[in-house]
Amino acid sequence: MTPARPGLDPELRELLADMPLMSQLTPEVLAQLRRLPSAPVDSLLAHRQVDRREVTVPAADGAPIPLSVFSPENATAAPCVYWMHGGGMVMGDRFSQIDIPLEWLDRFGAVVVSVEYRLAPEATGTALVNDCYRGLLWIAEHSAELGIDPARIVVAGASAGGGLAAGVTLLARDRGTPPIAAQMLICPMLDHRNTSTSSRQFSGEPGVWTREMNEFGWRSVLGDLTGDEVPPYVSPALADDLSGLPVTYIDTGSAEVFRDEDADYANRIWAAGGQAELHVWAGGFHGFDALYPQARISATARRTRTDWLARVLSPESAEFTR
Numbered sequence: 001m002t003p004a005r006p007g008l009d010p011e012l013r014e015l016l017a018d019m020p021l022m023s024q025l026t027p028e029v030l031a032q033l034r035r036l037p038s039a040p041v042d043s044l045l046a047h048r049q050v051d052r053r054e055v056t057v058p059a060a061d062g063a064p065i066p067l068s069v070f071s072p073e074n075a076t077a078a079p080c081v082y083w084m085h086g087g088g089m090v091m092g093d094r095f096s097q098i099d100i101p102l103e104w105l106d107r108f109g110a111v112v113v114s115v116e117y118r119l120a121p122e123a124t125g126t127a128l129v130n131d132c133y134r135g136l137l138w139i140a141e142h143s144a145e146l147g148i149d150p151a152r153i154v155v156a157g158a159s160a161g162g163g164l165a166a167g168v169t170l171l172a173r174d175r176g177t178p179p180i181a182a183q184m185l186i187c188p189m190l191d192h193r194n195t196s197t198s199s200r201q202f203s204g205e206p207g208v209w210t211r212e213m214n215e216f217g218w219r220s221v222l223g224d225l226t227g228d229e230v231p232p233y234v235s236p237a238l239a240d241d242l243s244g245l246p247v248t249y250i251d252t253g254s255a256e257v258f259r260d261e262d263a264d265y266a267n268r269i270w271a272a273g274g275q276a277e278l279h280v281w282a283g284g285f286h287g288f289d290a291l292y293p294q295a296r297i298s299a300t301a302r303r304t305r306t307d308w309l310a311r312v313l314s315p316e317s318a319e320f321t322r
Contacts, residue, residue, distance in 0.1 A: 009283030162188025253284025
């Protein structure tokens with residue numbers, strides 16, 4: 001029996017009524033979803049004065065990692081948002097949800113770099129997070145060429161991308177390079193164990209992202225890894241130590257699988273003496289603000305993130321003197 005669950009925001013519930021939902025992912029369904037067209041990046045750029053550059057960075061094993069770089073014209077000492085897309089670790093591309101960081105290009109003159117990490121199940125284990133880390137190293141090494149202030153690099157992502165952003169931040173902390181000013185984790189996918197109260201609440205019925213779909217995504221990325229073999233860089237909730245992380249923003253919906261693991265991650269950052277801001281949007285389902293940005297709650301969530309970034313990207317911000 002499915003436990004009682006928080007209700008949806010009324011406006012979101014009405015919008016969601018027209019969306020075809022599923023309860024499980026299968027290899028056959030995944031193949032169909034991967035055939036859907038990419039996000040319309042050209043139309044998003046049409047009204048913007050943006051320089052676009054496509055580069056390829058080699059992975060540790062030599063595989064190509066595409067990066068898209070979107071820069072305001074004549075960028076100089078600009079902040080950078082390094083973007084990791086969502087898609088449950090198994091789908092999406094570097095243009096997925098790209099409208100979110102492009103808003104920060106508009107507002108802050110930020111250089112946006114989006115990475116096309118390899119997907120599971122074709123890539124497994126640490127391959128995905130290592131791809132993302134290699135992209136971050138490339139940004140740091142080319143910051144002068146890109147017009148980026150290396151002290152203002154923000155690592156950001158949504159859903160699976162939020163989990164990868166958390167993993168990349170742990171990697172950078174543990175390896176001592178490169179410096180990350182802040183991490184923005186939007187409804188992040190952090191815990192492969194999939195056993196929280198919120199994961200059980202959103203099981204057994206169709207949804208945007210259910211416990212069963214989450215299990216499929218994690219099984220795909222973990223491959224043969226089991227139990228103690230799973231690294232915290234892949235499943236960041238496993239990290240024993242969350243000290244020494246950059247300032248962190250985490251948001252999630254009250255009506256989604258990741259609610260509890262996301263809130264717990266923020267709580268553990270506070271317990272380690274770190275600085276985190278947590279927002280749990282009442283009635284929000286997984287990815288609500290990306291799917292329906294026109295909804296009132298979505299506009300509020302996106303504006304709140306942008307306001308937080310305005311504070312931490314300010315040269316006068318105390319957070320950057322930590």
